[in-house]
Amino acid sequence: MSIINVTRSSMPSYEEYCDEIKELWESHWLTNMGIKHNTFKDELEKYMGVEHVELLTNGHMALELTMQALHLSSSSGRYCNNKGRKGEVITTPYTFVSTTHAIVRNGLEPVFCDVEPDNYTIDVSKIEELINDNTVAIVPVHVYGNVCDTDEIERIAHKYGLKVIYDAAHSFGETYKGRKIGTFGDVSTFSFHATKVFNSIEGGAVCYKDDDFGKQICSLKNFGIKDEEHITGVGANAKMNEFCAAMGLCNLRHINEEIKKRKQVTEWYMERLCDIPGIKLRKIQKDVESNYAYFPIIVDDKVYGKTRNEIKDNLAKNGIYARKYFYPLTNEAECFYGRYDIGNTPIAKHISRRVLTLPMYSELSKEDVVRICDIILEK
Secondary structure (H helix, E strand, O other), rough: OOOEEOOOOOOOOOOHHHHHHOHHHOOOOOOOOOOHHHHHHHHHHHHHHOOOOEOOHHHHHHHHHHHHHHHOOHHHOOOOOOOOOOOOEEEEOOHHHHHHHHHHHOOEEEEEEEEEOOOOOOHHHHHHHHOOOOOOEEEOOOOOOOOOOHHHHHHHHHOOOEEEEEEEEOOOOOOOOEEEHHHHOEEEEOOOOOOOOOOOOOOOEEOOOHHHHHHHHHHHHEOOOOEEEEEEEOOOOOOOHHHHHHHHHHHHOOHHHHHHHHHHHHHHHHHHOOOOOOOEEOOOOOOOEEOOOOOEEEEEEEHHOOHHHHHHHHHHHHOOOOEEEOOOHHHOHHOOOOOHHHOHHHHHHHHHEEEEOOOOOOOOOOOHHHHHHHHOOOO
């Protein structure tokens, strides 16, 4: 019995990658913004259709250092009207914990907004009621490749003078209403982790427009160093190395084919699982050119007759590993015990108790998908 994991990293051929890294044995330049790093950055700017890209070690540091570079912390006194109180950031608990951690590690307070029941992104109708004098930013999350209501978020941010940082870790390669996904907000951050649609083994990026922000993020990812003799910020070591950049360059050449294959896998799932009472499928949004990042199902056990956990366990017994993604919500994580009321985000709570993301990667065969669906549909 072959094992099917929830995801599998996309990789170029062995020969292609070896050819890409060959010159590193000649230059011995392995990190600190070398030729692969800079070439990768240039190629991403072209592919993503954005003004500027900065590369980082991972998506988390992209998000965390972006908040630092925008001076959102109350310690700066730049946005927070009440000195001594934490600046507040409106976000969603229906995300990977990295989003919430990045806010907290910047000395900011996450304020959790509920999500839309159909696309799982932030419910924009509930944002304004959460804004107060301490609010400094909105961090919406594109979920499973579903895109937030960017028009309404932009309207709200402009009205209240707030920064918008999109967590776009799930949305590489997408367009929305004809715009590339990285062009929205003040900054959009991406993860190139090995589990994503597009990967550089480990990696991350920020897309931005403001040159001053670019100088800040470039310095902060290199210990806060401005130049050889000046250290102007308290930064981190978040520089992408040459081997990761080389993998990114290789995978970028194949990304369109990767997305095309994932679309086919999605269609196979849809054929077998659509119109099954008690199983709700993700619908591709209007005006979105999807990357088919994930295939989540929402299981209503009262209608379907089995719980999400029962389906997951049955798949695992057959060597198929699905994931409860996202569960738990970030506002109920043990590290935040007693700090937040998950009753304030009832839709997110409801979905998190019923969601199961099925295996999704370009190399899944139709036979694999049939096997997965047959097990799910067993009564």
